[in-house]
Amino acid sequence: MMVLTRTMRPIVMALSAIGLLAACAIAGEAATAEAGVEPAEATCPDGLPARTACYRGRSDEGAFYWIAIPADWNGTLVVHAHGGPRTQPPAQDDPVEDLQRFAVTVGEGYAWAGSTYRRGGYGVRMAAEDTDILRTIFWGRFGKPRRTILHGQSWGGNVAAKAAELYAIAADGSNNYDGVMLTAGVTSGGTRAYGFRADLRAVYQFYCRNHPRPDEQQYPIWQGLPADQSMSRAELSARVDECTGVGLRPSERTALQTSNLRNILGVTGIGEPQLVAHLAWATNLFQDIVHRRLGGLNPFSNAGVTYSGSDDDAALNAGVERFSAHPMAVARLAYDADLSGIIVLPTVTIHAKYDPTVFVGVDHFYRQTVASAGRSNLLVQTFTNEVDHSKLSNSEYAALLKNLSEWIDTGTSPSSSEIAADCDQYVTRYEEPCLFDLDFVPSLSVGSVNP
Missing domain, CATH: 3.40.50.1820 (Alpha/Beta hydrolase fold, catalytic domain)
Incomplete structure (x- = not known):
């Protein structure tokens, strides 16, 4: 599982850009609503x-x-x-x-x-x-x-x-x-909420090299997708299955698929049943945030992240794609979604x-x-x-x-x-139980900080 040093980085970047906030507005789209409809019985x-x-x-x-x-x-x-x-x-x-x-x-x-x-x-x-x-x-x-x-x-x-x-x-x-x-x-607010999915995209691409594939248009993975592209959940699932066999029984996976899946889950702390869902958010939602809300600017960073939990952490940290957030993107996201x-x-x-x-x-x-x-x-x-x-x-x-x-x-x-x-x-x-844990206090430990 990875050890992240990202805890306070978004806050620092947002503060460094606070002087720019007065000049920025959240990128958005004009509402295309028809006239409102009063509450009608249903x-x-x-x-x-x-x-x-x-x-x-x-x-x-x-x-x-x-x-x-x-x-x-x-x-x-x-x-x-x-x-x-x-x-x-x-x-x-x-x-x-x-x-x-x-x-x-x-x-x-x-x-x-x-x-x-x-x-x-x-x-x-x-x-x-x-x-x-x-x-x-x-x-x-x-x-x-x-x-x-x-x-x-x-x-x-x-x-x-x-x-x-x-x-x-x-x-x-x-x-x-x-x-x-x-x-x-x-x-946690917008600037803290999605960094772990940016990490997932980086770690996934290091092992799988199919999102994007080598023969496809190359783009920084923090974009999710280029603005003019689309990817269905079914297509994404097929790519994940191809690399990790996550949709197969463990006995049906190749040795490479087993290794890839073990490394990706071990580093990111994401559960096997949620892998495709989190990758989908890191694809289509990232595309929406970056291209439609932030004017193409990058709000994510893994520049100081040390990944661990793989079979070869040194190789992973040396070869994983690195990216740094744009201060204005962090400021705009903070303005919109931080608390x-x-x-x-x-x-x-x-x-x-x-x-x-x-x-x-x-x-x-x-x-x-x-x-x-x-x-x-x-x-x-x-x-x-x-x-x-x-x-x-x-x-x-x-x-x-x-x-x-x-x-x-x-x-x-x-x-x-x-x-x-x-x-x-x-x-x-x-007929549903009460399962409160009165002694639990959430912390910044790995596996609990990532939303």
Whole structure:
């Protein structure tokens, strides 16, 4: 497994470029939305309580949304920010998957509202704005709820945390939101979130030499792909299989494939089942970030990284492709996606210790960022023994929502042990366990820092 010296490098580069920020803007695309569509009644998807009322529509900016209000609504709205980023153009029913995944929210009496973002691809500030616009749509159609909670899942955790920093308080001093819940969130911020995937591209190419192939157009791998090229998931999977045999049974792999796979996983710390997924993000998402959001500039660096965990670390470190980030690219990415830690709302988080997609070490960074801003009293983090990312135990989600609501109402923050104790009351209802680890503290150790 590799020993990375990248921990604070993005911050330093962002600070060195801070003087340039006033002259830059996040590269983006003009919204091509048609006129917005007001919430219209819709048939609820499976998995929601009986007599739930569902609505769907589209904002003026182009984001599709769904709303679900249970018959026994408790007066609290949960505004959901989904993960990704999803690089495909959004579609009307995209939020249904998120609604079903977090149906526990509606089951516990909360109204739920979730939207796509106005376009596919990266853009945390854009997504945060679309999330807050959905809040205004709900308030305009159904009235201001007693409480409004922001919920961010995965990359949506970055989005929700950014939205909380930008939109928590209205211009007149009133609250737009009352609390925040982040589940498996990318809370390390944009400049820290993707370096490990840049490392993966470099290590993969050292062993495989097929992304790109020698007879194809050569490009710096931090680009993901050249701006005018595309690569399907199936094509990428075929290349990975060719080199590593990851799609084959171990007994069917050649000796070279076995060696390549062992070295790539050993150096990067990525699990075998997630190899293709992480490479896909390091291909198509990198292409989107670099060419469509950063004007072709490179936000990634492995110039000071020492890789370890291979059969021959010296050869790897001598032969791997090296690249250095452009200060403006880091500054622009930081402006869009980094977090200040200046939180003003009660915030609870949950993260599986063995999350294979967003490594739990990101929560160390968020705790550190919030502490540096002097806001630790507004953050309660919890961790579980699960080996999942997109969906944890419904009992745990219910306990988090209960404790966050009580915190908002009473002004007294819960401890992680109190949340874990409350979780037990939901086990019978949801037939899903409570797996909190009260002693775990995320660190910068290898295998935990990489989201």
